Amino acid sequence: MMNIPLVPNRRRSESDPFWAALQPPANESLADRDRRLFAELEAKRVSDGIDEMLRQEKKEMRMKQEIKILLLGQSESGKSTTLKQFQLVHAPAAFRADRIAWRAVIYLNLVRSIRRILDAISPDTEDDDNDELDSNPRSRHIRRQSTQVVNYEQYRRTLEPLKVLEEHLIRTLSSPDDEDEPTRMPFSIPTPNSQGIATKNGRPAPVVSIPARQPSFPPSPVSPILSPGASTIGSSKSKQPEVSVHNRSNWKKAFSLGSKIKSSPKSAHTNEIEGWWDDPSDPVHVLNACAQPMLTLWRDSSVKQRLREKQLRIEESSGFFLDEIVRITALRYFPTDQDVLKARLKTMGIVEHTFSIPDPPHVNVDWKVYDVGGARNQRHAWAPYFEDVNAIIFLAPISAFDQVLLEDPKVNRLEDSFLLWRSIVSNKLLMDVSIILFLNKIDLLQAKLKAGVRLKDHFKQYGSRPNDFENVSRYFQTNFTTIHQEFSVNRSRELKIHFTSVTDTRRTATIIQRVREIIITANLRSIQLM
Ligand SMILES: Nc1nc2c(ncn2[C@@H]2O[C@H](COP(=O)(O)OP(=O)(O)OP(=O)(O)O)[C@@H](O)[C@H]2O)c(=O)[nH]1
Ligand SMILES: [Mg+2]
Numbered sequence: 001m002m003n004i005p006l007v008p009n010r011r012r013s014e015s016d017p018f019w020a021a022l023q024p025p026a027n028e029s030l031a032d033r034d035r036r037l038f039a040e041l042e043a044k045r046v047s048d049g050i051d052e053m054l055r056q057e058k059k060e061m062r063m064k065q066e067i068k069i070l071l072l073g074q075s076e077s078g079k080s081t082t083l084k085q086f087q088l089v090h091a092p093a094a095f096r097a098d099r100i101a102w103r104a105v106i107y108l109n110l111v112r113s114i115r116r117i118l119d120a121i122s123p124d125t126e127d128d129d130n131d132e133l134d135s136n137p138r139s140r141h142i143r144r145q146s147t148q149v150v151n152y153e154q155y156r157r158t159l160e161p162l163k164v165l166e167e168h169l170i171r172t173l174s175s176p177d178d179e180d181e182p183t184r185m186p187f188s189i190p191t192p193n194s195q196g197i198a199t200k201n202g203r204p205a206p207v208v209s210i211p212a213r214q215p216s217f218p219p220s221p222v223s224p225i226l227s228p229g230a231s232t233i234g235s236s237k238s239k240q241p242e243v244s245v246h247n248r249s250n251w252k253k254a255f256s257l258g259s260k261i262k263s264s265p266k267s268a269h270t271n272e273i274e275g276w277w278d279d280p281s282d283p284v285h286v287l288n289a290c291a292q293p294m295l296t297l298w299r300d301s302s303v304k305q306r307l308r309e310k311q312l313r314i315e316e317s318s319g320f321f322l323d324e325i326v327r328i329t330a331l332r333y334f335p336t337d338q339d340v341l342k343a344r345l346k347t348m349g350i351v352e353h354t355f356s357i358p359d360p361p362h363v364n365v366d367w368k369v370y371d372v373g374g375a376r377n378q379r380h381a382w383a384p385y386f387e388d389v390n391a392i393i394f395l396a397p398i399s400a401f402d403q404v405l406l407e408d409p410k411v412n413r414l415e416d417s418f419l420l421w422r423s424i425v426s427n428k429l430l431m432d433v434s435i436i437l438f439l440n441k442i443d444l445l446q447a448k449l450k451a452g453v454r455l456k457d458h459f460k461q462y463g464s465r466p467n468d469f470e471n472v473s474r475y476f477q478t479n480f481t482t483i484h485q486e487f488s489v490n491r492s493r494e495l496k497i498h499f500t501s502v503t504d505t506r507r508t509a510t511i512i513q514r515v516r517e518i519i520i521t522a523n524l525r526s527i528q529l530m
Pocket of ligand 1: 073074075076077078079080081082317318319320341342343344345346347348372373374375440441442443444500501502503504
């Protein structure tokens, strides 16, 4: 703002028309002069006020930050689950509005678990065909004895409708066809005589991602034990590729409440309204009809025995809902927060979420959280995000020490995590980036150790140390810390490590709060406001 001079500059040229215009009239009375000076003072006060406001605004602009967080880690490490927890903490209304759409994923997870069991107990299946992706030769040897499930044929027949449902769910998830018929009912199960399930418009949809094999990373300082035969595991005919939906896909729209449905989530348990349960083509009816045989199968002791022999710990796998068959197959089932956190849908591409978080008194922060696909054929997409990211949350699923990668069964999952960690901490582009390490899935690690799975059978160097949670978790923490110390491009970078179970809402909310504080502090330091 321009300040009006109270005392005119006498040396200025009188020919300057601007200066001349500001001069008081020659015949100004005393009263006029007082009025003029008062008006000038008032104008200056207003002008100073505006200047101050602009200064404040500029300061706030400078302090208004956009903080970018990248979630990294191998497939199934828990990145998308962490993103869901961010949503639950910072955008709970949007998270809850989406819950209904997850119904399809949860159904699919359930149906696929049933299929895994049927494959595992099938008399036609060779012993190695349905194994958990297991890296230990000893446990594969033990699996040779096999229990026959006498009711197998009956289970297969009664659960046959789930096969058609599975295909249908996959196709609908992959191709919601949202643009031209937004009001259609979410599901429509094909008639038995339809040849496959054509999408509307006849467009074939890319349904399932089958990761390409890629060359292994160079050896790392920590090496797991892998048997020479391990490469055959995971490549058998009965292995089911994981279902993934590309980030560009609008799959949630297809499974949200359609216009035909008058219900709201709250009214799902009352009788006043019409809902998806009134639509005879909704998948819930097939599931509901199959609930009893599913339950009998899951409770059958000979099935349990067969799964044990095959070391197939299905209850530790992603998207496990078999202990909730009755609730999930109920006609009016509505997913809970916990169900959504447990649901498994593989990420392809990069998913971005923005949360605007007021952080008084200093800053308003827009948090952008990027969730990436962690499978090996997805990792090439990470690098462009390294340029301007403020922080990385790296997730390593430490329960996976006895598993191999789906995309490369020669590689132990933890070994892959160590190598990935090394490549991240040694990346020059990430020199000034805060890195927070989540040693994740500790609940599963505890269960696994309790079930007697021994770390030394997979990591020989662990030797005779106690096979309990305290020692095993410390071992992993030491390994990750050592790799950071040895390979980090920035030796002064402080490494924050959290033991997490990101499906646990309460604990994860606290950790997210702490992570935010760490990042804010590091960020303020970097813009020299501290
Ligand atoms: N029990 C348990 N399950 C977890 C934990 N973290 C993640 N999960 C489950 O593990 C599965 C995989 O998690 P995601 O978050 O989808 O894994 P991701 O890293 O996004 O995997 P990609 O998208 O393939 O890269 C999901 O079913 C989660 O519910 C955990 O700490 N404990
Ligand atoms: Mg994901």
